[in-house]
Amino acid sequence: MQVEREAPKFTTRRLPSTVRELFDALPPLPGLRVEIIEGNMRVSPVGSPEHQDAFADLHDLLYPLRQERGWKGNPGGLDVCIEGPREPVVPDYVLLPPDCPRWGGREVRSSGLIMVAEVVSPSSAHIDRVTKVHLYAQGAVPVYLLIDPLEKTATVYSDIKDEVYQTKTTKQLGATLHLPDPVDFDLDTTSFKA
Numbered sequence: 001m002q003v004e005r006e007a008p009k010f011t012t013r014r015l016p017s018t019v020r021e022l023f024d025a026l027p028p029l030p031g032l033r034v035e036i037i038e039g040n041m042r043v044s045p046v047g048s049p050e051h052q053d054a055f056a057d058l059h060d061l062l063y064p065l066r067q068e069r070g071w072k073g074n075p076g077g078l079d080v081c082i083e084g085p086r087e088p089v090v091p092d093y094v095l096l097p098p099d100c101p102r103w104g105g106r107e108v109r110s111s112g113l114i115m116v117a118e119v120v121s122p123s124s125a126h127i128d129r130v131t132k133v134h135l136y137a138q139g140a141v142p143v144y145l146l147i148d149p150l151e152k153t154a155t156v157y158s159d160i161k162d163e164v165y166q167t168k169t170t171k172q173l174g175a176t177l178h179l180p181d182p183v184d185f186d187l188d189t190t191s192f193k194a
Contacts, residue, residue: 003182004106006142011018012106012179014042015018019036019040019041020036020071020087020088022041023041023088024104025035029043030045031045031051032044032045032046032078033045033046033090034088034090034131035087035088035089035090036087036088036089037089037127037131037132037135038087038131039044039085039087039101042127044124045124046077046091047076047119047121047131048088048107048121048181051119051121051147052075052076052189053094054092054119054149054192055076055092055093055119055147055149056075057191057192058075058093058117058147058187058192059073060147060193061072061187061188062095062185062187065183066095067150070097070152071095071096071097071098071100071114072095072096072097072099072100073090073093073094073095073096073128074093074094074096075093076092076093076176077090077114078090078094078108079090079106080094080107080108080109080110080116080139081104081105081107081108081109081110082110082136082138082139083101083109083110083111083133083139083140084138084139085138086103087135088107089117089132089135091116091189092117092118092119093116093117093118093119094108094113094115094116094117094150095113095114095115095116095117095183096108096112096113097112097114100112100113110136110139110140110141111139111140113141113142114142114144114182114183115141115144115179116136116143116144116145117144117145117146117147118132118144118145118146118147119147119148119149119152120146120147120148120149120151121150122150125150127142128146128148129146129148132157133146133157133165134163134164135171136138136157136165137157137163137165139146140160141158142158142181142182142183143156143157143158143179143180143182144156144157144158144165145157145179145182145187146191147173147192149193152172152173152193153155153170153171153172153173154171154173154175154177154187154189154192155169155171156168156169156178156179156180157166158180158181159162161179169188172188173189173192173193174189174190175189176188176189177189
């Protein structure tokens with residue numbers, strides 16, 4: 001006796017046709033940071049313990065400011081949509097108001113942020129020092145803090161005009177660096193010294 005089998009049913013599902021669509025289709029990837037930078041998807045590990053410690057220290061240093069103003073801080077894991085190109089990035093640290101506008105359910109909008117910070121590592125040096133300076137200005141992030149243990153400096157970018165930060169202030173790690181408005185906070189960078 002011959003048994004007839006049902007033919008398998010195939011569903012037609014449209015594959016992502018853009019990098020952004022691919023990003024949106026990805027499930028959460030614990031332990032990995034997924035960003036789109038200049039139209040290219042970049043997947044990298046979350047960082048060494050020293051890298052994680054630096055933005056955890058920043059989170060702790062900003063605690064009094066966050067409490068006073070009712071702001072939220074997110075060390076290393078918040079998806080940010082850079083408005084304009086709609087590129088998602090994951091800054092090492094994000095300072096934001098509790099009612100920050102969202103892009104869908106997963107991302108916050110860059111123009112609603114107060115500050116982003118990156119901690120430079122050997123694999124991210126060019127992106128953090130060059131590419132993200134332009135990207136965060138384009139996304140209207142008022143303050144970009146760059147902590148660079150490799151160069152032993154901390155740099156703050158502010159005052160956006162025509163999608164370019166007009167003001168750049170660099171101090172050696174260990175010095176106090178003023179974070180301009182809307183943050184308006186004197187940051188002691190001693191804890192970032194390697």
